[in-house]
Each structure stands twice: as C-alpha cells, then as structure tokens.
Amino acid sequence: MPQTLTEKILSRAAGKDVSAGDVVEIKTDIVAFHDLTGYHVIEVMEKAGMEKVFDKNKIVIAFDHLAPPPDIRSAEIQGYIRKFVNKLNLPNFHDINFGILHEVLVEKYALPGQVIVAADSHTTTSGAVGAFAQGMGASDIAAAAITGKTWIVVPSSFKVELKGTPAKWITGKDVALKLLGDFKADYFNGMSIEVHVENPSAYPMDYRATTSNMGIEMNADALMFVPDSETKNYIKTMRGYEPQLVTPDQGAKYSDEYTIELNKLEPLVAAPYSVDNVKVVNEVEGTPVDQVYIGSCTNGRISDFEIAAKILKGKKVKARCIAIPASYEMFKKAMDLGYIETLVNAGCIVTYGTCGPCLGGHFGVAGPGETIVSTSSRNFRGRMGSNESKVYLSGPAVAAASALNGKITDPRGVEQ
Ligand SMILES: CC(C)[C@H](C(=O)O)[C@@H](O)C(=O)O
Numbered sequence: 001m002p003q004t005l006t007e008k009i010l011s012r013a014a015g016k017d018v019s020a021g022d023v024v025e026i027k028t029d030i031v032a033f034h035d036l037t038g039y040h041v042i043e044v045m046e047k048a049g050m051e052k053v054f055d056k057n058k059i060v061i062a063f064d065h066l067a068p069p070p071d072i073r074s075a076e077i078q079g080y081i082r083k084f085v086n087k088l089n090l091p092n093f094h095d096i097n098f099g100i101l102h103e104v105l106v107e108k109y110a111l112p113g114q115v116i117v118a119a120d121s122h123t124t125t126s127g128a129v130g131a132f133a134q135g136m137g138a139s140d141i142a143a144a145a146i147t148g149k150t151w152i153v154v155p156s157s158f159k160v161e162l163k164g165t166p167a168k169w170i171t172g173k174d175v176a177l178k179l180l181g182d183f184k185a186d187y188f189n190g191m192s193i194e195v196h197v198e199n200p201s202a203y204p205m206d207y208r209a210t211t212s213n214m215g216i217e218m219n220a221d222a223l224m225f226v227p228d229s230e231t232k233n234y235i236k237t238m239r240g241y242e243p244q245l246v247t248p249d250q251g252a253k254y255s256d257e258y259t260i261e262l263n264k265l266e267p268l269v270a271a272p273y274s275v276d277n278v279k280v281v282n283e284v285e286g287t288p289v290d291q292v293y294i295g296s297c298t299n300g301r302i303s304d305f306e307i308a309a310k311i312l313k314g315k316k317v318k319a320r321c322i323a324i325p326a327s328y329e330m331f332k333k334a335m336d337l338g339y340i341e342t343l344v345n346a347g348c349i350v351t352y353g354t355c356g357p358c359l360g361g362h363f364g365v366a367g368p369g370e371t372i373v374s375t376s377s378r379n380f381r382g383r384m385g386s387n388e389s390k391v392y393l394s395g396p397a398v399a400a401a402s403a404l405n406g407k408i409t410d411p412r413g414v415e416q
C-alpha cells in the first residue's frame with residue numbers, strides 16, 4: 001500500500017507496517033531536552049537508578065529557557081545538568097552560548113525520515129526538514145534516553161498543499177495562523193500534518209520551521225514538510241553534506257486535504273488570548289503597543305531579522321523592541337549581514353539564544369496593562385508576564401512595523 005510520509009517514517013521506526021490508530025513501540029533517532037525540563041529528565045533517570053543512555057551520539061541537550069541564568073535556582077539547575085553531561089561524557093551538549101534547542105536541532109541534527117522526541121512541546125519544529133518530531137513529558141523522555149525507544153498512537157495523515165509564491169511580507173507565521181484561524185486549535189488532535197510545497201524555494205526552511213513550530217499550537221502530533229530540493233540545499237549549506245530524502249509514496253491516502261494559495265494571504269495576527277483568535281492585521285491596526293518581541297524558536301531566524309531590518313533601516317522604534325536571534329549561528333549571520341547594526345541603530349535591544357521573554361521568564365517580562373506584539377508561539381493570559389498584559393502574535397513584518405509606529409501596523413503601508 002502506498003504510504004504517507006508519516007506512515008513511512010513510523011513503519012520504519014516500528015519495524016513493521018503501521019496505520020492510523022495503531023499503538024506501537026518505535027525506535028527514536030534523536031532524544032533531546034533543555035535546561036528547564038532536563039532537570040526532571042535526569043531526576044527520573046537517577047531515581048530509577050538508570051543513569052545511562054542508549055546512544056551518546058543521539059542525545060542532544062541545549063540550554064535555552066534559563067540562559068543565561070536569571071536567578072540562583074536556574075544557575076543551580078544548569079550546574080546539575082552539566083555534571084550529568086560530564087559524567088556520561090555526552091558530546092552533543094550546548095551550553096548557554098549556543099541557541100534554543102529546536103533551532104539547534106534544525107540547524108545541526110534533524111534529518112528527513114527521523115523520529116525525534118524531546119522534552120518540550122515545540123519539538124514539532126524539526127518537522128521542517130521532514131522528521132517526525134514530537135514533544136513528550138520528562139518521564140517519557142527519560143525512558144527514551146535510556147532505551148532508545150518510545151511508544152505512540154499512529155496519527156492519521158492530513159495533507160496541506162502550499163501553492164504559488166507568498167505575497168509581500170507573508171512568511172511561515174501567516175501560514176500557521178491561517179491554519180489556526182480556519183481550523184481552530186483542537187482540530188488536528190490525533191493527526192500528523194504533511195505539507196507539500198509546490199515551489200520549494202518560495203517557501204524556504206526558515207518559513208517551514210516557523211510553520212512546523214506552530215504545529216503543536218494546532219494540537220497536531222507532528223507537522224512535517226515533505227522533503228524536497230529546499231531541504232537538500234538547506235542541510236548542504238548548514239552542515240556540508242547532502243541528506244537522503246524520505247518522501248511519501250505516489251497515491252498515498254490522506255484523511256483530508258487542504259490547499260493554501262500563498263499569494264492570496266494577508267498578514268495575520270492572533271489576538272489575545274488564544275492562538276486561534278486570528279485576524280487580518282487591518283482589523284486590529286492602531287492598537288497601541290508597549291513592547292515588541294522579535295525572536296524565539298518560532299521566529300528567530302535569519303529571514304525574520306532580514307525582514308525586521310528592511311522595515312527598520314534608518315528609522316527609530318516608538319515601542320520598546322527586543323530582538324533575539326534563536327541561535328548563536330543566526331546571531332552571527334545577522335551580524336555579518338548588518339541586520340544587528342540596523343536594529344541597534346533603530347533602538348532595539350539585541351541579545352541571543354534565550355527563551356527569556358517568550359514564556360515570561362526574563363529579559364523583557366510584560367507588565368500589567370501592557371500590550372505586546374510578539375513573533376513567538378503563544379498568547380494565553382499571562383504567557384509573557386502579567387495576567388493583565390495582552391499579547392498579539394504575528395510574523396516579523398507586522399512586529400517590526402508595529403515597533404516602528406508604536407501601534408499595530410500593517411507592514412504593507414510602511415514606506416521602505
Ligand atoms: C517549558 C517548556 C516545557 C515549554 C514547552 O514545552 O513548550 C516551553 O518551551 C513553552 O514554550 O511553553
């Protein structure tokens with residue numbers, strides 16, 4: 001029987017043909033965690049008296065949520081994890097000067113056809129390269145780290161087709177918000193979304209990573225892009241080798257299909273307090289904004305900074321603007337290309353590789369009564385700080401244009 005990408009990956013990982021609804025044990029190719037959940041993962045392993053891993057090379061750890069440590073407890077947690085890493089001599093450990101775990105996975109580790117599990121919900125991000133990537137709780141990740149195996153209920157496969165070339169300022173976030181607005185946040189429960197891109201280079205890896213990242217906000221088990229020439233070029237450029245592509249079979253059966261015409265999309269936002277409270281930016285234009293955040297594992301990549309720099313070049317922001325490339329690699333690129341300089345000259349605060357503001361942790365927590373425009377992933381009440389703050393989620397163009405004017409702004413009206 002012709003297989004979807006999901007069925008193909010999970011059949012290989014299970015060692016037998018699987019179909020939707022099957023409960024199966026599967027092999028994992030990468031098991032990952034970060035500082036905040038890593039602490040619990042290691043605690044579970046210690047309590048079980050099983051401080052060993054199935055394969056040192058397949059464990060990936062990055063410090064991001066508590067990086068750099070905002071308080072003593074965070075520093076203590078990171079110290080505890082460093083000790084574990086040293087004791088087991090784990091090679092793929094990335095300290096506070098590297099990046100947000102999901103970005104690190106996409107840049108350095110994830111490959112088409114892999115099964116990737118990590119102790120963080122936004123693990124779906126690695127679906128950008130065509131890996132079946134899913135977030136799990138700390139105990140499940142501890143078990144996977146020890147055994148190299150996990151169990152799942154095989155999801156059904158839902159096909160999304162992206163047609164054409166994105167309209168001006170339209171990027172990966174708009175596609176994610178389009179799906180969230182049209183289907184609402186619970187619709188994709190028990191499904192794996194497979195995105196087929198008609199014109200691979202028109203929807204580059206940065207956009208794919210953003211869309212896959214938001215897969216968990218759709219409640220999907222995974223959101224994968226069918227690997228294509230863009231996948232190959234990205235991995236070749238970033239890592240110096242060509243990956244093998246795993247693709248769905250011709251004639252594979254999907255539970256449903258949906259097409260998005262990229263040139264017809266308008267810049268979208270998710271208004272407070274839900275990711276699926278989606279509106280065209282014009283509907284909320286003019287709302288006063290206190291702070292803008294451009295960054296996170298959702299939108300902290302080079303194309304996000306390119307767009308922000310285009311909009312802010314030679315100008316000054318009216319709202320406070322915090323900009324954080326998702327990794328050291330992205331920071332260096334943004335620096336080489338002059339985007340950091342442009343943003344700093346425009347009055348933005350720039351640092352790198354922390355989750356900080358995204359989850360109201362540190363480096364720009366939202367105060368009571370404040371309105372934030374953020375390129376991150378979630379906007380439920382209190383997500384970025386005070387319960388009395390409001391968060392509008394958007395792509396980088398709306399965020400930068402809103403920073404510029406101090407109010408929610410349609411980037412299509414901003415002079416360049
Ligand atoms: C802290 C962590 C468990 C959490 C997640 O799993 O997503 C965080 O990264 C988030 O984005 O809310």
Ligand code: SF4
Nearest residue numbers: 296297355358359377
């Ligand atoms: S940047 Fe935000 S969404 Fe991404 S892992 Fe960190 S806290 Fe979670």
